[in-house]
Amino acid sequence: MTPVPDYKVRKHFPPGPRQQPLVGNLKDIPSGGNEWDAYEALGKKCGIDVVYFNALGSHLVVLNKFEAARELLDKKGSIYSSRPRLVMINELWGWDWNLIMMPLGKAFQAYRKVVQQEFQPSVVAESHRIIIARETIAMLGRLMKTPDRLPEHLKQMAGATIMAITYGHHVTSADDEFVALAEAVREHAEKTPGSSIVDVIPLLKYLPSWFPGAQFQRDAEIMRRLSLDMRLAPYNAVKKLIDYGTAVPSIITRLIQSESPLEGVPAGEFAMNAAGVIYSGITVSALLNFALAMSLYPEVQERAQQDLDRVVGRDRLPTFEDRQELPYVSNLVKETLRWKAVSPLALLLTARCNSAMLHDESVYTSPHEFDPNRYNPTPKRPTGEPDPSRAAFGFGRRICPGRYFADDALFLAIACMLHVFKISDPSESRERAQVQWSSGLVRRVSPLVPSPFPYKIIPRFSGAQDLSRVSERCIMKATR
Numbered sequence: 002m003t004p005v006p007d008y009k010v011r012k013h014f015p016p017g018p019r020q021q022p023l024v025g026n027l028k029d030i031p032s033g034g035n036e037w038d039a040y041e042a043l044g045k046k047c048g049i050d051v052v053y054f055n056a057l058g059s060h061l062v063v064l065n066k067f068e069a070a071r072e073l074l075d076k077k078g079s080i081y082s083s084r085p086r087l088v089m090i091n092e093l094w095g096w097d098w099n100l101i102m103m104p105l106g107k108a109f110q111a112y113r114k115v116v117q118q119e120f121q122p123s124v125v126a127e128s129h130r131i132i133i134a135r136e137t138i139a140m141l142g143r144l145m146k147t148p149d150r151l152p153e154h155l156k157q158m159a160g161a162t163i164m165a166i167t168y169g170h171h172v173t174s175a176d177d178e179f180v181a182l183a184e185a186v187r188e189h190a191e192k193t194p195g196s197s198i199v200d201v202i203p204l205l206k207y208l209p210s211w212f213p214g215a216q217f218q219r220d221a222e223i224m225r226r227l228s229l230d231m232r233l234a235p236y237n238a239v240k241k242l243i244d245y246g247t248a249v250p251s252i253i254t255r256l257i258q259s260e261s262p263l264e265g266v267p268a269g270e271f272a273m274n275a276a277g278v279i280y281s282g283i284t285v286s287a288l289l290n291f292a293l294a295m296s297l298y299p300e301v302q303e304r305a306q307q308d309l310d311r312v313v314g315r316d317r318l319p320t321f322e323d324r325q326e327l328p329y330v331s332n333l334v335k336e337t338l339r340w341k342a343v344s345p346l347a348l349l350l351t352a353r354c355n356s357a358m359l360h361d362e363s364v365y366t367s368p369h370e371f372d373p374n375r376y377n378p379t380p381k382r383p384t385g386e387p388d389p390s391r392a393a394f395g396f397g398r399r400i401c402p403g404r405y406f407a408d409d410a411l412f413l414a415i416a417c418m419l420h421v422f423k424i425s426d427p428s429e430s431r432e433r434a435q436v437q438w439s440s441g442l443v444r445r446v447s448p449l450v451p452s453p454f455p456y457k458i459i460p461r462f463s464g465a466q467d468l469s470r471v472s473e474r475c476i477m478k479a480t481r
């Protein structure tokens with residue numbers, strides 16, 4: 002299958018704001034933070050659920066309603082799930098190795114199959130859960146010592162989990178070399194627009210980087226080097242360990258040691274590319290949103306902690322097996338995925354404005370409130386309000402292949418943090434959160450992160466500190 006040719010796409014695109022010559026709807030595209038609110042408002046103003054924009058020649062279809070997303074992405078996936086020509090990202094940044102950016106086709110199928118297999122529910126349960134648990138408990142220990150460094154501890158936890166699963170690499174410090182390389186790519190992507198004038202006039206990609214106005218070339222050079230280092234360094238390290246016979250089994254060892262599933266791409270290169278796509282900062286963003294919600298909604302936090310005390314007690318930490326008995330905490334995980342969007346609007350071919358879907362007033366009551374009870378059955382709604390996972394993890398052929406893993410990782414981190422800590426707002430005022438999400442960049446590729454907010458984290462009961470220390474020692478022994 003090939004990417005959708007431009008003329009075909011344009012012919013079928015829905016209505017949208019009037020376009021200016023050359024730049025199209027660039028000025029209409031919301032920017033400056035919390036863009037989803039503006040997309041939502043625009044959809045409402047135009048009276049349509051599907052809005053079309055042309056940004057510097059790139060097509061963007063914003064889907065504001067769940068049904069519209071299902072119709073286009075689940076049922077017409079072969080048209081709307083591909084990617085357009087991405088001059089900046091794929092040709093200048095050199096990201097054509099990256100599954101997320103790939104148009105539908107043989108390479109997409111081969112990479113997607115591997116990621117899907119490695120993160121299917123049975124593999125997550127049998128192999129990844131123990132690593133999630135180890136790194137979650139290690140995060141609790143660090144948070145006990147330095148509670149004012151929550152974002153840093155969450156990043157280390159997420160990075161360490163992924164590095165262990167993908168490369169069999171045990172992260173033991175905040176400045177781990179491989180996590181630092183992946184973070185450097187994420188940080189550069191956060192600052193650099195994934196779209197520019199080269200997407201309109203592709204010939205400009207041949208401009209030399211010293212040419213006045215060719216800042217995009219200089220940024221792209223940095224990105225090319227950073228993303229090559231990010232893939233190459235851990236790959237080379239594992240290759241050496243395989244040669245010495247001391248490699249820990251991981252996704253990359255399995256790939257290196259089997260035949261390449263993609264004709265024309267050697268097994269080593271395939272392994273490096275498949276592994277490179279797995280590092281995701283998105284669970285960190287979701288957990289920061291969770292912490293913010295807990296500081297703003299103390300009654301929700303207390304309700305969850307009552308359940309944890311009843312089901313788990315105070316002599317141990319929560320486990321995956323407790324989830325069945327903790328429906329309120331499970332609903333709190335759902336609400337974390339719904340309350341604030343974390344996946345970038347992406348601006349590739351279709352952007353599910355999943356925030357609009359997840360805040361649709363015809364579906365969710367008081368959608369901007371954080372309320373885990375909304376998923377409980379009521380006489381009017383016997384199945385409760387809909388599970389937001391569907392919209393939060395995307396649709397059709399591009400649905401997030403890491404969703405089972407992400408859901409488990411979120412559950413355990415949330416349950417454990419609630420169990421041992423009290424998270425509060427030091428200013429004790431619900432009004433104060435002037436938090437912004439997102440950067441306003443056109444074609445953003447990194448997750449949406451809330452801007453820094455004040456919080457206070459303290460142990461919830463006197464034995465909490467010992468509990469996390471003892472648990473850490475036990476799990477380290479079990480996984481060594």
Ligand code: HEM
Pocket residue numbers: 100101102113116120278279280281283284287343344347392393394395396398399400401402403404406407
């Ligand atoms: C809270 C956590 C997460 C959320 C909300 C989330 C959400 C999403 C969404 C909405 C997409 C679809 C993007 C599109 O339509 O183009 C996606 C794609 C993807 N996600 Fe996740 N994700 C999460 C965590 C993860 C994790 C932990 C991994 C790593 C295993 C992962 C791996 C991927 C990959 C590889 C894709 C690209 C799939 C493709 O293009 O075919 N995600 N994710």
